[in-house]
């Protein structure tokens with residue numbers, strides 16, 4: 001299984017910046033988990049192949065690229081882009097994004113081939129299919145509702161927490177997953193910003209250590225979703241933890257498990 005955190009910005013030389021402002025993981029070039037940077041930095045191949053987009057929650061940094069992604073493909077789609085969301089998330093997207101004022105209501109529009117976008121509602125704890133993958137959504141502790149996911153191709157699995165503060169359910173789910181090959185976990189703020197991290201339902205390195213201590217895990221853990229402004233501090237604090245299994249995700253890199 002291949003997974004890539006798409007770039008969301010570029011540095012002064014035009015190279016991919018390691019500062020992450022938007023969240024979009026692409027699995028095997030065919031499924032997007034979140035859509036923050038989806039339209040802006042996916043490859044042509046990914047644009048042609050991705051027809052399943054799985055949303056962890058409706059914060060802008062996780063959905064910003066979704067309307068543009070569908071717009072880009074509108075006339076060419078021969079099947080709808082399937083948006084996998086919890087029911088409440090679909091309501092928010094229809095009310096606040098695809099509301100004609102912000103962007104067209106694609107769920108009501110068709111091209112020559114039929115529908116261009118449709119919602120597939122998932123329920124936490126119930127597996128669903130997206131392209132060739134089997135995906136288990138697990139509720140996490142962020143805005144309501146928010147989910148993390150275990151993505152499986154039948155041979156191996158990858159865990160993605162999405163944005164979350166302290167939580168038990170997803171760690172228990174990761175622990176119970178026998179073929180888990182890697183976990184991608186958020187860590188938005190440095191330790192000295194614990195008050196803001198708590199208020200906004202995010203983790204700090206210390207809070208992440210507490211989370212990782214809840215269960216036995218036997219796979220590498222990659223830290224993502226670090227607020228761009230605090231990246232250097234968070235990276236230094238993660239390095240101080242000196243856990244060989246704990247890494248910082250490299251933006252743009254294709255990981256293969």
Ligand SMILES: [Zn+2]
Pocket residue numbers: 057059142143163
């Ligand atoms: Zn969020």
